[in-house]
Amino acid sequence: MIDSHCHWDFPEFDSDRSGQLQSLAAAGVSHLLIPGVEPAQWPRLQALGSGHRSAPCQPLLAYGVHPCWGEPLQLTENAFKTALVQQLQTGAVAIGECGMDGSIEWSEAQQRQLFEWHLQLACDLNLPLLIHAHRAHNPVMQLLSHYRPSAGGVIHGFAGSPELAQQYWRLGFYLGVGGTITYPRAQKTRRALAAAPLQSLLLETDAPDMPLMGYQGQVNTPARLPLVAQALADLRRQPLSEIMATTTDNCRRLLRLAEQARPA
Incomplete structure (x- = not known):
């Protein structure tokens, strides 16, 4: 899996970063896509x-x-x-x-x-x-x-109607799926992401923000990406393996990452 949006450069993750990456790999997370937010932060991100x-x-x-x-x-x-x-x-x-x-x-x-x-x-x-x-x-x-x-690109943390999701996808933009879908009150967004083509979806955590339901008040982490994948599988009533494989392929395609063999 690929976390298509997480702020892993933020201070919340300063402790044992190498250990975190080892644990993430063991949980099936192969890459973290880390966005920049301001020029002063870019050198830290590069490092x-x-x-x-x-x-x-x-x-x-x-x-x-x-x-x-x-x-x-x-x-x-x-x-x-x-x-x-x-x-x-x-x-x-x-x-x-x-x-x-x-x-x-x-x-x-x-x-x-x-x-x-x-x-x-x-x-x-x-x-x-x-x-x-x-x-x-x-x-x-x-x-x-x-x-x-x-x-193209991705609409990070997509929240909106099925019609809006379709409009973005027609323009060549993927939809970022995060912890929002774990909240029953997010009915419109849940409907949109249940109906959207799986080929239009990417997984994300937006860590340290966008906590999943049940984790409010806690620092969100990329380690919860498998929970986002499971929530999407439950919402769409599709096998977890299909959700994980297709969203990973989608992100590889968007970012033009070299193909790598998946573990059996």
Whole structure:
């Protein structure tokens, strides 16, 4: 399995990282896709990737600026794009985390501008996007429809209707499935992810956030990815083995990872 979105670079995971990766591999997690959230964090992320390149569970890196981190940075287009391109060249499989968030005070116009810069680079560099779309599906959808980045990407932590899920998938964007589906109150999202093609879904934890039901108040970890897979299997009434294999293949396809033989 691949955790398609987790903030494993955050301080919550500073203790015995090598041991964590050993345990994750033993649990069937082969890769962690770790998004960037702000330029000050990018070097730490790069160091983690370099330091664990041969680990049994491998970190994969993406770089970008999360909308919740964007306002204080007062970025200019040229400086931002130059810095991000240089960072991506150090070894990245995607651009992000980027997008828009309707729950923060930073203006929609400024968020849109920053997101557009990411979209433009994704089109220029042919890299997939890790997209944050919280209470902002309309403007995010408008921009994706306008730019139509050919490498696609994933709508991280998807929450929305079956119709919205279909729209994203038609644009070439996978849907990130996380702990939200473990909550019965998330009826709309559960319906959407039960009905969506399995070929459109990726697994994620969003660790240390997005706790599963029963783990509220605790730090979420990538070690709970098998629980997300089981929850999706139960929701869709499909074999767990099929959920694990197909979502892994989906993520490999999105990130263009070399094929590796699966354990029997």
